[in-house]
Amino acid sequence: MMEILRKRRSIRKYTGQPVSRQARDLLVEALLRSPTSRNGKSWEFIVVDEAKLLESLSRAKPNGGAFLKEAALGIVIAADSTKSDVWVEDTAIAAVLVQATAEWLGLGSCWIQIRNRPHDAQVTAESFIQQLLGLPEHIKVASIISIGHPAESKPALPASELAYHKVRHNHYSTVL
Ligand SMILES: Cc1cc2nc3c(=O)[nH]c(=O)nc-3n(C[C@H](O)[C@H](O)[C@H](O)COP(=O)(O)O)c2cc1C
Numbered sequence: 615m616m617e618i619l620r621k622r623r624s625i626r627k628y629t630g631q632p633v634s635r636q637a638r639d640l641l642v643e644a645l646l647r648s649p650t651s652r653n654g655k656s657w658e659f660i661v662v663d664e665a666k667l668l669e670s671l672s673r674a675k676p677n678g679g680a681f682l683k684e685a686a687l688g689i690v691i692a693a694d695s696t697k698s699d700v701w702v703e704d705t706a707i708a709a710v711l712v713q714a715t716a717e718w719l720g721l722g723s724c725w726i727q728i729r730n731r732p733h734d735a736q737v738t739a740e741s742f743i744q745q746l747l748g749l750p751e752h753i754k755v756a757s758i759i760s761i762g763h764p765a766e767s768k769p770a771l772p773a774s775e776l777a778y779h780k781v782r783h784n785h786y787s788t789v790l
Pocket residue numbers: 622623624625626677678679724725726727728
């Protein structure tokens with residue numbers, strides 16, 4: 615696990631090679647093994663591999679998602695907001711676990727934020743995707759994870775650059 619966490623970086627360039635059926639099955643298994651509050655499984659996943667759909671999804675927001683059109687897969691991470699008051703957490707856990715699994719499989723991935731992001735001045739990125747993929751209003755879209763064979767490599771962050779100052783012991787500050 616530490617090896618995967620040390621190596622993982624956001625990969626936004628892909629070779630165009632498809633992801634194998636076996637790898638895709640393992641990615642799906644990772645999603646479905648992710649823990650949820652009260653085991654409510656509020657999440658819903660849409661695995662997208664159609665080039666035309668990936669291109670449309672890459673335009674869900676004006677910035678930070680264009681590379682999705684080059685990816686082999688886009689996994690739309692959504693949730694039924696009526697099933698849990700903490701669906702945001704449920705979806706975030708699934709998203710990071712599928713990214714870690716992609717790394718383990720030698721694939722590159724990147725998180726594309728959708729929740730709370732605009733498509734344009736009138737339409738949210740979420741409703742753009744709800745329209746495109748036929749999602750009802752109560753199925754909320756948290757993010758899309760782009761996945762593909764990496765066409766860029768990035769160095770692991772050295773331990774010396776980790777933000778250890780963010781970690782405190784016992785108290786945040788002197789107790790008054
Ligand atoms: C909640 C969240 C939202 C993110 N949204 C985007 C995004 O919309 N587009 C993008 O290219 N990267 C996005 N990222 C990736 C971050 O930019 C990236 O993880 C961060 O810069 C650290 O780089 P690293 O993943 O290579 O360690 C997001 C990451 C997180 C955790």
